[in-house]
Amino acid sequence: MENEYQTLQTIFHIVKYDSHPETYLCSPGEIILRQSQDWDTIQQHLQLLVNQELVVMKQLDKLAVCITHKGLEKAKSLLQSHRPVFSFSTNLASSEPKSLAS
16 A cells, blocks of 8 residues: 555545545644654655545644545545455354363
8 A cells, every 4th residue: 555545545434424525624743643654654645645636634733634535535446445254154063162181
């Protein structure tokens, strides 16, 4: 996964439980606390995400980052494509416990 998408996923994890995630004003501090990169690198990622229309940066009293609908969809698709897939056997007869006495 490209680094800017890790930043997108960080933003997604911040806003995903909000009732209106696209209007949540995510602060730089919230992003920095959840990432191992420095602020300069995160700013580069944010600019790449802005260019792809996945986030919007707003200069209010302080900088705020909002994820767009397109960004939400991209983050969700990244999560689904990186989820491990497990397969369990449904044949219960072969998984019966064996006696220790045998």
